[in-house]
Every structure is written in C-alpha cells, then in structure tokens.
Amino acid sequence: MRTVTETEVVPEQVVATDAAFGLIAKLEAKHGPLMFHQSGGCCDGSSPMCYPRGEFLIGGQDVLMAKLAGTPFYMHQSQFEYWKHTQIILDVVKGRGGMFSLEGPEGVRFLTRSRVFSAGEIEALREAGRI
Template identity: 45%
Template sequence: MIKRLDVTDEAKKLIQELVEKHGELMFYQAGGCCEGTQPQCFEKGGFYPRMNDAMIGLAEGFEFWIDRDLFEYWKYAHFTLDVLDGFGPGGFSLETPLGKTFKVHYRLFTEEELNDLAPIVRSE
C-alpha cells in the first residue's frame, strides 16, 4: 500500500520534542479561516474532527486529520509534513511558542500509486 503521508526528519525531531512536553498528539489540517491550510498540532483530544473529515495517516504514530472539503480537493496528492522556522498564520498549534510552524508539501500521486493507496478513515 502507498502511504498518503510522510514526515521529514526535521518534523520528526519537532514531534518528539512536543511529545516530551505535551504527551500524545494529533494533527488537523483545516480548509481555511484563521489557520489557512497550515497543519495544526494539538494535544490528543484537543481538537475534534468534524463529521466526515479524513484521517490520511499517522505522523510518528499520531493521527493526521484533513478537513473533509480540503481532502476532496487534495485526495490525489501525497502529503509530506515538514517544519519551518517562523510563525504560522494561526498560532494555535503547539509548535508556535518554539518559533516553528508545520508545513505540508504536496505532490500528485502517479497513476500506479493511485491504484494502491492506503485507505483513509472518516470521522463519524
């Protein structure tokens, strides 16, 4: 199966740092408003996905959810979670006080990859 989500080494390091400070995590990528489409990192249970949002994979063992409408737009794309120095647009994410922001890089799946994609989970 082809994964829909990968994590860069820099993002893995930051996730580990956040786990040490906050415990279990979760990620949510909204479709607009305050956060734009920046992925947000919360303590597990600190944000509740809406009905029919999509969980596309795990970032270092933690659920990565996508807004249902945003997923429909990006369902043919692979996500790579990365981290940059600076502040994201929302400021609600756990990495913000560290002067970091999570970022997603996208690429379209190849036709071969589309035939073997890992399934998603939908919230109820």
C-alpha cells in the first residue's frame, strides 16, 4: 500500500472563486455565519443552498466536504458518491437562485462547477481517507 508523502498535496474537494468568496462575505455581513448544503435532489436541491448556519439541520447522511473561509459546505452522501472523483468549484452567476437560499435577493446565484481529479489526486485522496 502506498502512503502519501509530505511533498504530495491532497487536493481540496471544494474550492471557491473570488466571486463566491465575495458573495459569502456580503451575505455574512447581512446574516451572520453561513453554511452550504447540496443535496442533489430536484429543484432547489440540485444547486448549492446557502443558509444561516444552524438553520438547516444536517443529517447522518450529510458529508462535510470543506470549510470555505470558515463556512461549512455539506453534501448528501448519495451526491458525494457521485462527485467524489471531482473537485467542486463554488461560483456565482447572474440569475435567480433557490427560493430558500440567501443569495436570491442579490440577483445572483451560487453554482457548482467541477473538474475531474487526476489519477494521482484520486490516489492521494484515497490514501488520506477522504474518498
């Protein structure tokens, strides 16, 4: 079994664009600490939803994927199984978001993009116990 060395980097499973970090900061100034959840269901659940922290109940099937500037990003286990070989990129685009997500009144919405991890990145994630 191969082990990850100190010089190898375990890739982040969720990252964010500058626009996403800017919107997170703006929403935190209005609403306090935030959290994200992406369930993968239909309708609003297919987009990342932004809530005041603690106002969405995290269940036993939710996986903490990352903390973006201290803001937790959760994904339902079934979605995680589908996406675990990709890096999730949280971004912002113009348009209406989910009706319960905090960014709705801002005229923009959070959107997830992705890129497939390389074979080496997947191996590093496995060795780190992250997938």
